[in-house]
Amino acid sequence: MLINVDKNLEKVNKFFKERDLILEIILKNYENYNFYIRINYMEKENFYKIFFIDLDTIFEDSIEKYIMSGPILNYLVNKILIISCLYTNKFKKIGNIDEANYVSLKIKNKFIKKELSLSFNKYIPKEYNFLADIFVFVFNELPKKLDIFLFELLAELTNSVKKYENNARKNFDLFNDDLKLIFDEKTRELGKIYYEKNWFKYLEKIGNNYYALIADEENYFIEVDYDKELKELKMSCSCQTNECCSHLYAVLLAIKNKKKYKKFCKVKYIDETSTLIEDILNFEFYFCIGINDKDIKIVDTYGNIMEAPLKDYNGKCNWVVLEDEEGIISKKILAIKNDMI
Numbered sequence: 013m014l015i016n017v018d019k020n021l022e023k024v025n026k027f028f029k030e031r032d033l034i035l036e037i038i039l040k041n042y043e044n045y046n047f048y049i050r051i052n053y054m055e056k057e058n059f060y061k062i063f064f065i066d067l068d069t070i071f072e073d074s075i076e077k078y079i080m081s082g083p084i085l086n087y088l089v090n091k092i093l094i095i096s097c098l099y100t101n102k103f104k105k106i107g108n109i110d111e112a113n114y115v116s117l118k119i120k121n122k123f124i125k126k127e128l129s130l131s132f133n134k135y136i137p138k139e140y141n142f143l144a145d146i147f148v149f150v151f152n153e154l155p156k157k158l159d160i161f162l163f164e165l166l167a168e169l170t171n172s173v174k175k176y177e178n179n180a181r182k183n184f185d186l187f188n189d190d191l192k193l194i195f196d197e198k199t200r201e202l203g204k205i206y207y208e209k210n211w212f213k214y215l216e217k218i219g220n221n222y223y224a225l226i227a228d229e230e231n232y233f234i235e236v237d238y239d240k241e242l243k244e245l246k247m248s249c250s251c252q253t254n255e256c257c258s259h260l261y262a263v264l265l266a267i268k269n270k271k272k273y274k275k276f277c278k279v280k281y282i283d284e285t286s287t288l289i290e291d292i293l294n295f296e297f298y299f300c301i302g303i304n305d306k307d308i309k310i311v312d313t314y315g316n317i318m319e320a321p322l323k324d325y326n327g328k329c330n331w332v333v334l335e336d337e338e339g340i341i342s343k344k345i346l347a348i349k350n351d352m353i
């Protein structure tokens with residue numbers, strides 16, 4: 013039976029009460045997938061609820077059983093609303109909207125009593141980077157497997173469109189298949205040098221993902237996502253050359269050979285006086301890969317290496333160390349904090 017997405021969307025619209033709507037995201041023909049995401053305000057219970065519907069699965073008129081839902085914290089919804097308040101004038105349709113890879117966002121903002129909506133194709137456009145936080149908050153509340161769609165939506169903002177387009181998940185048995193299938197000879201030779209000369213600073217496995225840092229004259233951050241069951245490999249490197257660079261080869265060699273390396277130091281930015289927006293920008297922990305008297309070198313969630321000031325404009329150090337095998341970074345941050353007192 014063929015699924016009619018528009019018909020299914022109609023059913024969804026019929027099912028929900030318009031007055032409960034706070035946010036709605038529709039992904040249509042997005043890499044051949046169709047999703048509906050919604051946040052409602054539950055007036056009686058005085059809390060927010062997030063709904064997720066895979067539009068490709070609805071075969072019947074009654075749609076209840078196709079809906080996944082859960083509560084979403086009030087402060088998260090408020091953050092989304094505040095961001096949309098700040099960028100109200102930016103809400104509009106963006107460029108020519110194709111039917112393929114169509115994305116639309118609607119927000120009913122109770123703070124300014126306005127309905128805001130916009131739509132775009134495939135990637136969040138750079139001039140609308142404020143949308144990134146909204147999408148990240150929403151997707152954080154959805155099943156983890158949907159993260160791949162979030163990363164794709166963010167690709168233009170993270171300068172990874174090109175990488176994303178040729179960086180698709182591939183079938184590869186990391187522990188049995190030959191790396192020659194992926195890497196050419198020149199890349200393998202160079203990668204082997206990185207591996208043998210031990211230019212790894214860190215290599216760590218968290219969940220299905222491996223994270224590594226190779227320090228040449230520059231630092232290269234490598235992320236390898238390997239699904240052992242499905243034998244699916246997805247990888248990226250901050251060097252931006254192409255998906256099959258020598259850094260990736262070196263890391264795969266190290267993973268295959270089950271070598272042990274140092275774990276990353278992890279830091280978090282905590283500031284009691286921060287504004288909501290600052291909080292939003294700093295909600296996750298970072299890998300810390302270096303420190304000097306003024307700056308801390310961190311890797312953000314998208315694999316970008318950046319330097320951030322150790323002290324804020326009041327001269328206060330708000331960095332907190334979560335994990336540090338070597339102790340060098342903890343020591344330095346402690347010294348800075350002691351200096352302040």
Ligand SMILES: [Zn+2]
Pocket residue numbers: 232249250251252253257258259260
């Ligand atoms: Zn690389």
